[in-house]
Amino acid sequence: MANQNVPQATAERLPLYYRTLQGLVAVGKTRISSSEFGDLVQIDSTTIRKDFSYFGALGRKGYGYDTQHLMDFLRKTLYQDELSKVVLIGVGHLGTALLNHNFQKNNNTKIVKAYDIDPSLTGTVVSGTKIYAMDTLATDDNSDITAAILTVPAAHAQEAAEMALASGIHGFLNFSPTTLSLPANAYVRHVDMTVELQALIYFLNHSMEERNSK
Amino acid sequence: MANQNVPQATAERLPLYYRTLQGLVAVGKTRISSSEFGDLVQIDSTTIRKDFSYFGALGRKGYGYDTQHLMDFLRKTLYQDELSKVVLIGVGHLGTALLNHNFQKNNNTKIVKAYDIDPSLTGTVVSGTKIYAMDTLATDDNSDITAAILTVPAAHAQEAAEMALASGIHGFLNFSPTTLSLPANAYVRHVDMTVELQALIYFLNHSMEERNSK
DNA sequence: ATATTTTTGTTATTTATTTCACAATCACTA
């Protein structure tokens, strides 16, 4: 069942498809065509049909897609039918916001514990999540944890990631503005708000120039 | 000077290059080769040379790149030599974290004001930024504002964006897990943490399966 | 029951991006 040949670009769209389908099922919509779905998610309908086709025939010709069936399929494909446990490292401004955000709603992921270097935070509970000292991280057994969310200052992201890896964590969602150097058995995704903001400003200015020069 | 034919993928890497160069200049490194730079940012050196080549000859053969010169060039290209004013809409958990985060450090962008629908927040100041009522947004003159950061609940993101657009804002950094439908004169970038987390889980599981099947 | 319409799944085509390969050029050494 493992689909080795699903393009990366397709895989990255699946969560959006899944969430959109959750919304459709919730409002009682039972069927949808690729073009109507495409309008919703702002992706060309051909791209959507192609994406689904990597997983076999999920729709019915002349009818479209059954939202419930498609949602169920994507839930399995995205491993959302089992709970994924994650930890959060760095309970500062951003980390606290993430702890307060209930990822578990429509999203089978739970922040089960947090780590911070600040001794005054050790043992406290933020939004139901207990905070542990960093000293214990590297020697803890976290092999049941899917991923670590890194919200520490950039200067400490690398060491924090290495400790987490030592404890058995292989996935990382890095919010620090720095590149991590980890061995090949680790997988990192980077959410970089500064980059996003600068890219936004770049594209805004350039599309304006383009418009003016026409 | 407007470079119409810079690929999108290249443009999206420029902020990372710029930030990395800031770090290099700060520690006194005056020159760097594309391969050393590539190791730092984890991008193939050929890609880096190609990226820079869209802007002309920025390096010197047999020498590499002058970090200060390259940084200055990118600062101009990314419009980082002028201050970009942005507003933030939705001062909740995430919005507050962003207000507390000093974007202006190494990043010529300032959140100049915020908006929220909660009357108890109106007139208060969070981390130096004054909060205004949503009623006033659509009629305010925000034509000097580059972009709006949207950190409102998903159900209100569309209406908030429309009000901001009415006030003269054309750029949006959307943190809500929802697609925005805006006219062509608006430009939206989407930061979607739920999608990132699910994509991470998907790739982790799939790369594990791949490894096991070998 | 038949005709018409809808809509998928897929092959072919186009476009975008990355990587390769290497001549041209400059830096540095002796």
Add this chain to the structure above:
DNA sequence: TAGTGATTGTGAAATAAATAACAAAAATAT
């Protein structure tokens, strides 16, 4: 200042992704 080594800039090739086009199939209407 000649010779060697380093490193860029760039066409060509390879890979990846998006879009177009359409036959096949099923739904719906008549």
